[in-house]
Amino acid sequence: MAVFTWMKRLLTLLKNVVYLFFKEAWARISKAEAKSIREDIILVTGGGKGIGKQIALQFAIHKPAHIILWGRTETCLEETANAVRRLDVNCAFMLCDVADREQIYSCAQELKAKFGEVSILVNNAGVVIGNTILDAKPEDIERTFDVNTLAHMWTLKAFLPDMLKNNRGHIVIISSVLGLFGLKGAGDYVSSKFASTGLSESLRQEMRALGKNVKVTSVHPYQVDNDMFPGMQTRLSFLLPPLSERDVAERTVDAVLHDSCQILMPRFMYLLYFFNSLMPVTVSTIVNKALGVDKAMDTVIKNSAARARSASINSITSLGAASETTAS
Numbered sequence: 001m002a003v004f005t006w007m008k009r010l011l012t013l014l015k016n017v018v019y020l021f022f023k024e025a026w027a028r029i030s031k032a033e034a035k036s037i038r039e040d041i042i043l044v045t046g047g048g049k050g051i052g053k054q055i056a057l058q059f060a061i062h063k064p065a066h067i068i069l070w071g072r073t074e075t076c077l078e079e080t081a082n083a084v085r086r087l088d089v090n091c092a093f094m095l096c097d098v099a100d101r102e103q104i105y106s107c108a109q110e111l112k113a114k115f116g117e118v119s120i121l122v123n124n125a126g127v128v129i130g131n132t133i134l135d136a137k138p139e140d141i142e143r144t145f146d147v148n149t150l151a152h153m154w155t156l157k158a159f160l161p162d163m164l165k166n167n168r169g170h171i172v173i174i175s176s177v178l179g180l181f182g183l184k185g186a187g188d189y190v191s192s193k194f195a196s197t198g199l200s201e202s203l204r205q206e207m208r209a210l211g212k213n214v215k216v217t218s219v220h221p222y223q224v225d226n227d228m229f230p231g232m233q234t235r236l237s238f239l240l241p242p243l244s245e246r247d248v249a250e251r252t253v254d255a256v257l258h259d260s261c262q263i264l265m266p267r268f269m270y271l272l273y274f275f276n277s278l279m280p281v282t283v284s285t286i287v288n289k290a291l292g293v294d295k296a297m298d299t300v301i302k303n304s305a306a307r308a309r310s311a312s313i314n315s316i317t318s319l320g321a322a323s324e325t326t327a328s
Contacts, residue, residue, distance in 0.1 A: 034257035040064045043111070043118045045098050045155065046125030048076030050226050051174065054249030055122055056080055060087040062257070066115050069093040070107065070125070098125045098151035099143055108158035117162040120256065122172040123152045123196075128228050133187040141188045148192035152199055160214070169214040170256055173200045177220050177269055181276060204261060217255050221248045221265045240266065 042059055046052040047069030053076075056067050067084055069091065071077045077093035084091035092115065096107040111118065127147045129140040152173060163169025178186060179193030200218035207214045225242035243265055255263045264270050276284055 032258060034062075034254075035259065037062050037064045037120065037257070040119045041066045041068070041116050042120040042122065043068045043070065043155075043159070044122040044124055045070045045096075045151065047071055047093070047122075048073050048080055050228075051221075051224065051245045051248050051252075052122070052124040053080045053083075054245045055124060055252055056084050056091070057087070058246075058249045058253040059120075060084045060089040060091070062253070063089060064120075066090045066092070068111055068115060068118075070096040070098065072097050098155070099146035101150070101154045104151065104154040105158055108155070112162075117166065118159045119163065119166070119168060120170045120172070121155060121159050122174070122252075123155055124172075124174040125151060126174065126176075126228075128186065128189045130186065131188075132185055136188050144188045145192050145195070148189070149195040149199070152196055156203070163214045164210070164212055167213050170259075171200075171203065171214065171216045172252065172256060173197075173216070173218045174252070175200070175218050175220050177222050177264065177273075179218075179220055180264075180269075180273055200262075215256075215259050215261075217252075217260055218262045219248070219252050219255065219265075220263065220269070222269055224248060240268065 037059070042056075042064050044052050044056050044059075044067065047056050048071035052069070052071070056069060057080075059067060067089060069077050069080055071093065072095065074093075074095060077095070081091045081093045094107050094111065096103050098104055125147055127144055129136065129144060131137075131140070156171070160169070160171070163171075173196050175196045176189075176193045178190045179197035181190075183190050197218060197220075200216055204216040207216060221243055222240060223242045225244055248265060251263055251265055254260075264273060279287070
């Protein structure tokens, strides 16, 4: 009797798996009608430039009620906000360093008082230093995790309760393909992105268990054509050139409008992720070496070290000038 019960459960599980697989496949092919975001208040962290700026502009095309930008550089935030306003969408910005938990909570309270409850949260802010695990400075590792991982936790604590109360919301976590694959020379960054991937999957399961209409989308782009990984190259670069920030933003917003759970960019990464999951580690190591992935971060690390030396020299020069001024 017990065997019959388990067989019945197994068949039911297989039936559900097959049904959901083809349902998801059909949804991707047929492109169901996009949901409206006209009543939504959207927060984009790291919204002053880069992918965050482009995400704000792409959302603005669909005329939400309000877009709020968080970031650390006022000139960049103001420029992006003005660009969004030119699309006839309300937009405001707030100076907020998401590495600081108390700043997040303080800015969240101010935001709610001024604009209302956030219904779409885009955790986009991210940093990369570029160094080996042993050479990475403790303060750099801490900041990487503060921005790339812990900030997601604090923004969730600040805004998720309102979404649960209203039974409506969408959380977007901008991760990376390096939240799915390891990479020599970027251990702190990769670890922080793996953590954000795990967070998105865990959060998605929690929302389903609660039966709440709060969607979770994790975004995993390949190398992007910006200054985060300067000089990064592999032997696949001619086949997989860096993505543009606008392409990443377009697919991210499309994923939100269609309630997609996870997107990898470019689509070839789905195949690579599948085979990497099946291959023995020894095979994966050989493939990485053959493709030059094992040396991809070498130039990035050199550039990072050069920037650090330049910043140190400028700091010493500034201190010297200040001392001379004080002495005179």
